Amino acid sequence: MRRAVCPGSFDPVTKGHLDIVGRASRLFDEVVVAVMINPSKSGLFPIEERVELLGLVTRELPNIRVETFRGLLVDFCRAQDAPVVVKGLRAVSDFDYELQMAQMNVGLAGVETLFMPTNPLYSFLSSSLVKDVAKWGGDVSAHVPELVARRLRDRFAAPPAPAAAD
Template identity: 45%
Template sequence: MPTNKFVRAVFPGSFDPITNAHLDVVRRSVKIFDELIIGVGDNPAKDHLFTGPERREMIDELIKDMPEVKVECYSGLTVEYVRSKDAQVIVRGLRNLMDVQYEFQLALINRTVAGIETVFIMTDERFGFTSSTLIQEVGRFGGDVSGLLPPSVYEKLQIKLKKSKNK
């Protein structure tokens, strides 16, 4: 029986930087959910290349033609953030089998602790190896990562890496 219930989902991550794989998950999520909030997390355990506001700005630029998508920075527990947004679902992208094991554990704890469901979206097979951390590393050593990032993000990454190299 169809329902007309509005479903808000949160796609959390560090997005440092946002990749074509992330955008693939966003594009597919908007076909499923009424509203998608991209939660740009501040993880103190990670040494971020871009600041939270810089990451948000890059994403805002990429989603300007997607009215059902919002971008926000947050800190703290993801499930608490999801609750604060009155979202029913956490969206997670899966690239490969290694992701499945880790994400499965997170999904179970989030459902047990907070009653929040997780929906997994498989990324396009072209992105099965893509990670922001790996892109940063390859970029630092001069590797060509242009095909893994939106052009505007690639430009910002090049500028950021050049600045960090000159320090």
């Protein structure tokens, strides 16, 4: 079986992420979407909710499995029997960083990295940008699945104003 890993924080998952995962699903028998647990970072969505969202928005792809991992990506890849990592590249600046990681991963464990150029529709898109726009009430529905857009709206909904004193 040809298995690959698509790692990331997915906080939140965007249409750009889903484009890469979907394209990878056509190239490999199984794709493990690996949600990184980083205890030094607090995300907008808890890990469990990210896994839930990814499972729901990828349910139409029968060869996708969503898992969490902490530690070295290469150790996770070994445990999953996945010799390939698939990463999307938006711009040259992504390549500089990702190339270093890819070279380290192949040196540490022989895990290869397949770089996929991002669909131009999503080349500017990042989870951080989506969160920033949503936080200020902007419409992110063109950039994330509708379920994720609803969760973002709920997360950033303004609390009710306190009642005025008589």
